[in-house]
Amino acid sequence: MTEHGSSTHPASESVGEQETGITVPAGFSAAAVKAGIKPSGNPDMALIVNHGPLYTAAARFTSNRVVASPVKWTRSHNDGRFRAVVVNAGNANACNGAQGDADAQTTAEKAAEILSIDAQDVAVCSTGLIGDVLPMDKILGGVEELVPLLSEEVTAGHAAAGAIMTTDLVQKESVYRGKGWSIGAMGKGVGMMAPSLATMLVFITTDAVIEDSEQLSDVLGAATKVTFDCLDVDGSTSTNDTVLLMASGASGITPDAQELKDAIHQVCLDLAMQLQADAEGVTKRVSITVKGAATDEQAKDAARVVGRDTLFKCAMFGSDPNWGRVLAAVGMAPVEMDPERISVSFNGYPVCINSTGAPGARDVDLSGADVAVEIDLAVGEGQATVWTTDLSYSYVNINSEYST
Amino acid sequence: MTEHGSSTHPASESVGEQETGITVPAGFSAAAVKAGIKPSGNPDMALIVNHGPLYTAAARFTSNRVVASPVKWTRSHNDGRFRAVVVNAGNANACNGAQGDADAQTTAEKAAEILSIDAQDVAVCSTGLIGDVLPMDKILGGVEELVPLLSEEVTAGHAAAGAIMTTDLVQKESVYRGKGWSIGAMGKGVGMMAPSLATMLVFITTDAVIEDSEQLSDVLGAATKVTFDCLDVDGSTSTNDTVLLMASGASGITPDAQELKDAIHQVCLDLAMQLQADAEGVTKRVSITVKGAATDEQAKDAARVVGRDTLFKCAMFGSDPNWGRVLAAVGMAPVEMDPERISVSFNGYPVCINSTGAPGARDVDLSGADVAVEIDLAVGEGQATVWTTDLSYSYVNINSEYST
Numbered sequence: 132m133t134e135h136g137s138s139t140h141p142a143s144e145s146v147g148e149q150e151t152g153i154t155v156p157a158g159f160s161a162a163a164v165k166a167g168i169k170p171s172g173n174p175d176m177a178l179i180v181n182h183g184p185l186y187t188a189a190a191r192f193t194s195n196r197v198v199a200s201p202v203k204w205t206r207s208h209n210d211g212r213f214r215a216v217v218v219n220a221g222n223a224n225a226c227n228g229a230q231g232d233a234d235a236q237t238t239a240e241k242a243a244e245i246l247s248i249d250a251q252d253v254a255v256c257s258t259g260l261i262g263d264v265l266p267m268d269k270i271l272g273g274v275e276e277l278v279p280l281l282s283e284e285v286t287a288g289h290a291a292a293g294a295i296m297t298t299d300l301v302q303k304e305s306v307y308r309g310k311g312w313s314i315g316a317m318g319k320g321v322g323m324m325a326p327s328l329a330t331m332l333v334f335i336t337t338d339a340v341i342e343d344s345e346q347l348s349d350v351l352g353a354a355t356k357v358t359f360d361c362l363d364v365d366g367s368t369s370t371n372d373t374v375l376l377m378a379s380g381a382s383g384i385t386p387d388a389q390e391l392k393d394a395i396h397q398v399c400l401d402l403a404m405q406l407q408a409d410a411e412g413v414t415k416r417v418s419i420t421v422k423g424a425a426t427d428e429q430a431k432d433a434a435r436v437v438g439r440d441t442l443f444k445c446a447m448f449g450s451d452p453n454w455g456r457v458l459a460a461v462g463m464a465p466v467e468m469d470p471e472r473i474s475v476s477f478n479g480y481p482v483c484i485n486s487t488g489a490p491g492a493r494d495v496d497l498s499g500a501d502v503a504v505e506i507d508l509a510v511g512e513g514q515a516t517v518w519t520t521d522l523s524y525s526y527v528n529i530n531s532e533y534s535t
Numbered sequence: 536m537t538e539h540g541s542s543t544h545p546a547s548e549s550v551g552e553q554e555t556g557i558t559v560p561a562g563f564s565a566a567a568v569k570a571g572i573k574p575s576g577n578p579d580m581a582l583i584v585n586h587g588p589l590y591t592a593a594a595r596f597t598s599n600r601v602v603a604s605p606v607k608w609t610r611s612h613n614d615g616r617f618r619a620v621v622v623n624a625g626n627a628n629a630c631n632g633a634q635g636d637a638d639a640q641t642t643a644e645k646a647a648e649i650l651s652i653d654a655q656d657v658a659v660c661s662t663g664l665i666g667d668v669l670p671m672d673k674i675l676g677g678v679e680e681l682v683p684l685l686s687e688e689v690t691a692g693h694a695a696a697g698a699i700m701t702t703d704l705v706q707k708e709s710v711y712r713g714k715g716w717s718i719g720a721m722g723k724g725v726g727m728m729a730p731s732l733a734t735m736l737v738f739i740t741t742d743a744v745i746e747d748s749e750q751l752s753d754v755l756g757a758a759t760k761v762t763f764d765c766l767d768v769d770g771s772t773s774t775n776d777t778v779l780l781m782a783s784g785a786s787g788i789t790p791d792a793q794e795l796k797d798a799i800h801q802v803c804l805d806l807a808m809q810l811q812a813d814a815e816g817v818t819k820r821v822s823i824t825v826k827g828a829a830t831d832e833q834a835k836d837a838a839r840v841v842g843r844d845t846l847f848k849c850a851m852f853g854s855d856p857n858w859g860r861v862l863a864a865v866g867m868a869p870v871e872m873d874p875e876r877i878s879v880s881f882n883g884y885p886v887c888i889n890s891t892g893a894p895g896a897r898d899v900d901l902s903g904a905d906v907a908v909e910i911d912l913a914v915g916e917g918q919a920t921v922w923t924t925d926l927s928y929s930y931v932n933i934n935s936e937y938s939t
Contacts (some may be wrong), residue, residue, distance in 0.1 A: 196874045197866030197890065226862050228875075228891035261859025262892040370863050441845065441926070442934050449935030455665025458630050459774050462601030470600045471632075486601065487632035488666040522845070524928050530846050531853030 151306040152288030155315035156338035158182045158379025161287040162280035163294035166273030168221035168259070168266060174294035176273040179334055180215045180246065180281055185380030187341050188213035189348035190254070191355050193372035199225035200235040201255040202371060208251045211344025213377055216254040216334060217242050217274060220295050220319070224257040224265050225370040234265045241271050245278045256332050256373050258297055258319060292317035295332055298529060303405040307394040312339045312382035314394055318402040333359065333374040333402060338382035339391060346388075350395050351376045358399040361431065361517045362407055363438045407518045412526030415447045415497075417519050419504045421461075424513030429466035431515035433508065436464040444522035447502055452495040454482040461506055472509035478502060556692030556708040559719035560742035562586045562783025565691040566684035567698035570677030572625035572663070572670060578698035580677040583738055584619045584650065584685055589784030591745050592617035593752035594658070595759050597776035603629035604639040605659040606775055612655045615748025617781055620658040620738060621646050621678060624699050624723070628661040628669050629774040638669045645675050649682045660736050660777050662701055662723060696721035699736055702933060707809040711798040716743045716786035718798055722806040737763065737778040737806060742786035743795060750792075754799050755780045762803040765835065765921045766811055767842045811922045816930030819851045819901075821923050823908045825865075828917030833870035835919035837912065840868040848926035851906055856899040858886040865910055876913035882906060 154161050161179045169175040181188075190209050192202050201224055205216075217238055224231050235255045243250035257265070281287070292302040296319050307314040320331025341347050355374055376395070386394070407416055419438050424430035437443055440460035446453040457475050461468070475483040478499075482492035520526075558565050565583045573579040585592075594613045596606050605628055621642055628635050639659045647654035661669070685691070696706040700723050711718040724735025745751050759778055780799070790798070811820055823842050828834035841847055844864035850857040861879050865872070879887040882903075886896035924930075 195863060195866040196872060197862045197877070198874070223859070226859055226887065226890050226892060228889065230891075261857075261863060262887070262896070264892075370859075370866065441930075445931050445934030448931060451935065453665075455627070455630055455774075458601045459599060459665060462599040462774065468600060470602070473601070483630065483666070485632065486630050487634075488630060488668075492666070522931060524931055526845075527849050527852060527926055527928055527931060530849035531855065 150285055151315065152285055152292055152304040153179055153315040153317050153334055153336045154283050154285055154288035155306050156313045156336045156379065156381070158338050158381030159315070159336045160281040160283045161291040162277045162282060163290035164273050164276045164280065166219065166269045168219055168269055174290065175219060175221045176277060177218045177291035177294040178215065178242065178274070178277040178281065179291060179336070181213070181336070181377045181379050183379055183381070185340065185342060185378055186212045186214045186252065187344050187347050187378040189344060189351045189376045191351060191374040193369055195370050197226070197370050199223050199257060199371040200227060200231035201257045202373060203232060204235040204239060205254040205256065205373060212252060213254045213375065214248050214252040215242055215246060216256060216375055218256045218295050218332065219270060219273070220297050221259040222257060222263055222265055223259045223261045223371050225261040227262065227264050230264055234267055234270070237267065238270055238274065241274045245275065254375055256371070258295065258332055258371055261370060288315060288317065295319045300409050303402055303409070305398045305401040307398050309339070309384070309386050309390060309394060312384040312386055313337065314398050316398045316402055318406060320406050331359070331372060331406060335374070335376040335395070335398060337378045338380065339378055340380040340383060340385040341378040347376060347378060350392050353392060354396040354399040358396065358403040361515065362403050363435055363517055363519050403518065407520065410520040412523040412529055413520040414523050415500060415502055415521040417447050417502045417504065417521060418516055419506070419519065420514065420516045421506045421508060422514040423507040423509045423511060425467040425511040426513040427515050428513070430513040431517065433461055433464040433466045433506070434515055434517035437461055437504070437506065438517045438519035441522055444519070447497070448521035448523045450497040452477055452482060452493060452497055454488070454492055457504065457506060458483060458486065466508070467510050468508040469510055474507040474509070476505045554689055555710040555719065556689055556696055557583055557719040557721050557738055557740045558687050558689055558692035559710050560717045560740045560783065560785070562742050562785030563719070563740045564685040564687045565695040566681045566686060567694035568677050568680045568684065570623065570673045572623055572673055578694065579624045580681060581622045581695035581698040582619065582646065582678070582681040582685065583695060583740070585617070585740070585781045585783050587783055587785070589744065589746060589782055590616045590618045590656065591748050591751050591782040593748060593755045593780045595755060595778045597773055599774050601630070601774050603627050603661060603775040604631060604635035605661045606777060607636060608639040608643060609658040609660065609777060616656060617658045617779065618652050618656040619646055619650055620660060620779055622660045622699050622736065623674060623677070624701050625663040626661060626667055626669055627663045627665045627775050629665040631666065631668050634668055638671055638674070641671065642674055642678065645678045649678065658779055660775070662699065662736055662775055665774060692719060692721065699723045703813055705813050707806055707813070709802045709805040711802050713743070713788070713790050713794060713798060716788040716790055717741065718802050720802045720806055722810060724810050735763070735776060735810060739778070739780040739799070739802060741782045742784065743782055744784040744787060744789040745782040751780060751782060754796050757796060758800040758803040762800065762807040765919065766807050767839055767921055767923050807922065811924065814924040816927040816933055817924040818927050819904060819906055819925040821851050821906045821908065821925060822920055823910070823923065824918065824920045825910045825912060826918040827911040827913045827915060829871040829915040830917040831919050832917070834917040835921065837865055837868040837870045837910070838919055838921035841865050841908070841910065842921045842923035845926055848923070851901070851925035852927045854901040856881055856886060856897060856901055858892070858896055861908065861910060862887060862890065870912070871914050872912040873914055878911040878913070880909045
């Protein structure tokens with residue numbers, strides 16, 4: 132069955148043998164299989180194992196009140212230590228009641244049994260359609276196949292990154308190389324990216340020596356706050372969002388705290404930009420920077436309101452420098468502003484000064500793939516950037532034909 | 536120039552000589568002209584005059600902090616009395632700074648001068664593109680043309696209803712007939728319909744004897760709260776929303792307070808349903824009723840979150856009974872709920888019971904034009920309904936090609 136382990140999604144082939152992904156750091160192995168959950172027959176289950184000597188872990192989860200069973204399982208065992216994570220794509224195991232909860236637990240227990248570790252040290256993540264009960268025969272068969280395929284080769288990490296994809300067109304991996312230690316990462320997610328945690332699954336590994344799980348959690352929280360949390364494709368928040376960071380200590384190196392913080396931020400930002408670029412139906416990558424807000428938090432809230440405004444997003448799709456929609460949108464934000472002194476620029480070109488149109492504003496060329504919107508609320512020093520996309524025909528197409 | 540007064544938008548012809556609209560109540564006259572503001576050359580200015588004997592008035596305005604100059608003018612003179620309203624379509628006169636404010640005032644003063652009334656008794660409303668300075672020569676010329684065309688015929692009301700349209704495909708009018716008194720109404724608005732006041736212009740006239748403007752305001756507020764406020768096409772709130780109710784007293788009849796309240800509610804609901812049916816790109820009329828909420832207000836907030844969720848709206852466009860998106864959306868609402876006991880039905884068919892899929896849920900037929908979604912949060916007695924639409928290719932098309 133080794134053909135399963137090396138099978139990757141066609142879109143992953145461009146990654147080839149690149150030295151990136153979750154198996155770059157020492158102490159981690161991964162595997163992927165076709166368990167038969169995705170109708171496409173593509174690989175749909177992955178396993179990541181931390182072989183230690185440390186098993187320090189930190190995680191962040193969706194802010195949605197309706198959470199999937201795997202999130203409930205993983206969140207309840209999020210005590211600073213995980214040794215493995217089982218992931219499936221094609222079925223979210225959300226809104227399946229007590230059956231769903233039991234299935235998440237059974238999945239963890241199965242992996243734990245074969246790996247000879249405690250079930251509470253196994254995280255479980257699912258992504259896909261909400262509301263269908265997991266095909267547990269396929270899931271448990273998948274777990275059985277995964278374990279003997281575990282490998283520390285980079286190709287195993289690539290295979291895992293391919294297996295967790297849903298409507299993603301390309302797989303997303305990242306790497307950071309310190310002196311004698313490294314960070315690897317992979318992620319998936321293309322829609323339902325929204326506040327409090329941009330919706331997706333992200334797995335980050337490092338062989339740095341970090342024994343304090345609170346330090347790891349602080350570093351992860353600081354990074355997600357200004358990366359994944361600032362990615363908002365459609366304002367929707369999934370029931371399954373999970374970001375999991377595991378540290379093996381296998382490098383024997385304890386990195387400088389600031390370097391670690393910067394490196395985790397860099398990897399998260401890299402993955403967030405890959406997620407934005409592959410968002411459902413995207414034709415424009417739009418960054419919205421709000422400055423002059425009362426606080427950074429208010430700047431983020433205001434940027435998010437603009438980033439979610441469908442009229443603004445349609446204008447971006449049409450390369451239409453209709454700055455009035457920015458004003459109309461930001462005027463709804465529940466933050467301090469001076470409604471008579473708001474200024475806006477598109478790609479550095481001032482289109483609105485003191486809430487009034489600037490000369491030539493209608494002629495700004497937005498035909499490129501990247502649009503940078505900057506909004507000045509003129510009340511303070513707060514600043515934040517939110518990344519979003521346009522709203523295209525493709526987005527509607529992809530999302531009107533999902534479950535049926 | 537009488538041809539201007541009887542000219543109506545082609546789409547208005549089906550209304551014909553129907554006895555509906557703002558000139559049905561005694562004491563009101565109206566007119567419409569082609570002032571040359573709309574590139575299409577269609578009628579684009581309207582005037583409504585209350586000839587008394589009473590001039591009682593009430594109004595509601597957008598909740599957006601960025602407000603158009605005509606809203607600033609009208610809001611600042613909203614003292615319970617208006618004798619006339621000048622409306623233009625094709626230019627919102629929003630975000631035009633001090634020039635915009637001066638132009639709104641000049642428009643009111645021009646109408647007041649010709650009508651021999653006080654400028655502060657003249658309301659001004661604009662709708663159209665944000666950020667272009669009003670062509671004041673056309674506006675003032677339009678006002679001059681409008682006054683001699685004023686007529687109490689129902690055709691004059693129809694003409695006015697046609698002139699205020701922007702991307703509306705049909706004009707919207709309504710009527711209520713009491714014993715010896717009546718209410719007439721017209722409205723426009725197809726996108727940017729959102730919280731706190733569904734975005735649009737609405738004008739309501741009545742010949743009932745109502746001297747107390749606070750009573751009139753209370754009646755209007757009670758009606759808008761459960762009609763226009765519950766219409767949410769795209770979550771966007773315009774800078775120009777205005778609902779204006781004027782009472783002439785010309786019937787000599789003082790209606791029963793409850794009948795007046797019910798009648799105003801009926802007319803507002805009728806117009807709201809017309810606005811929903813003509814929303815930009817609509818292929819589905821979707822009502823979202825939330826019950827079992829802690830309060831009516833929380834029910835409304837929860838329904839609004841679902842009604843704005845683009846993934847849910849795309850599913851509706853695809854006639855896809857993907858109830859998981861309802862759960863994912865409502866889980867984001869900042870209201871009390873029991874995440875394990877949420878139930879959902881589509882067109883009366885249970886698709887989710889206690890946060891778990893119901894048998895046959897994926898087979899519910901949503902191919903019709905109307906979809907009724909009911910969500911039970913299982914925590915209280917609060918209930919509310921929000922009306923929205925699907926998110927279609929047409930919505931994207933219309934809104935990506937607006938200003939350019």
